[in-house]
Amino acid sequence: xxxxxxxxxxxxxxxxxxxxxxxxxxxxxxxxxxxxxxxxxxxxxxxxxxxxxxxxxxxxxxxxxxxxxxxxxxxxxxxxxxxxxxxxxxxxxxxxxxxxxxxxxxxxxxxxxxxxxxxxxxxxxxxxxxxxxxxxxxxxxxxxxxxxxxxxxxxxxxxxxxxxxxxxxxxxxxxxxxxxxxxxxxxxxxxxxxxxxxx
Numbered sequence: 001x002x003x004x005x006x007x008x009x010x011x012x013x014x015x016x017x018x019x020x021x022x023x024x025x026x027x028x029x030x031x032x033x034x035x036x037x038x039x040x041x042x043x044x045x046x047x048x049x050x051x052x053x054x055x056x057x058x059x060x061x062x063x064x065x066x067x068x069x070x071x072x073x074x075x076x077x078x079x080x081x082x083x084x085x086x087x088x089x090x091x092x093x094x095x096x097x098x099x100x101x102x103x104x105x106x107x108x109x110x111x112x113x114x115x116x117x118x119x120x121x122x123x124x125x126x127x128x129x130x131x132x133x134x135x136x137x138x139x140x141x142x143x144x145x146x147x148x149x150x151x152x153x154x155x156x157x158x159x160x161x162x163x164x165x166x167x168x169x170x171x172x173x174x175x176x177x178x179x180x181x182x183x184x185x186x187x188x189x190x191x192x193x194x195x196x197x198x199x
Contacts (some may be wrong), residue, residue, distance in 0.1 A: 004153055007049075011158060013030065059154045063088070064096055065086065094163070096133050099133075171195050
């Protein structure tokens with residue numbers, strides 16, 4: 001059986017993104033640029049779906065429970081002519097938790113916990129921030145989520161969950177996946193064991 005095609009969108013920008021703060025499970029809203037990025041993603045997605053000979057109505061939409069992802073989903077759906085809040089929310093799509101580091105920048109972490117940050121740089125996949133999660137742990141819930149999909153899906157979630165999914169799907173090895181840049185205002189298409197970026 002063919003594996004589902006995913007159209008994956010990282011949420012739009014927040015003020016914490018702009019400041020370089022680790023968000024994780026914290027819940028800042030989109031800023032003005034983030035709202036515009038969501039609209040851009042809708043335009044990109046509309047074009048990609050049209051190339052498949054399909055309609056935005058043909059796909060289920062699922063988002064992380066964090067408001068930056070839900071706001072992105074709702075702006076996108078409204079721009080696509082869909083009912084904004086008629087989508088699923090799955091807690092397995094929440095962002096990787098940085099625990100006690102959330103709200104800090106990496107510069108803050110370097111000044112407070114240089115040895116821990118150095119350990120993370122040596123092995124980002126398995127490193128667990130104090131009170132947080134490793135990418136390896138996130139990959140377990142992303143594997144469970146992916147294996148439960150019924151078909152092609154539009155996903156609105158986070159950079160960390162995308163990196164875990166990249167490893168789960170064998171697109172990049174676990175040692176490399178945490179360092180892959182996941183942009184905002186772009187759409188990723190996961191299909192046939194590869195990932196393509198649009199926008």
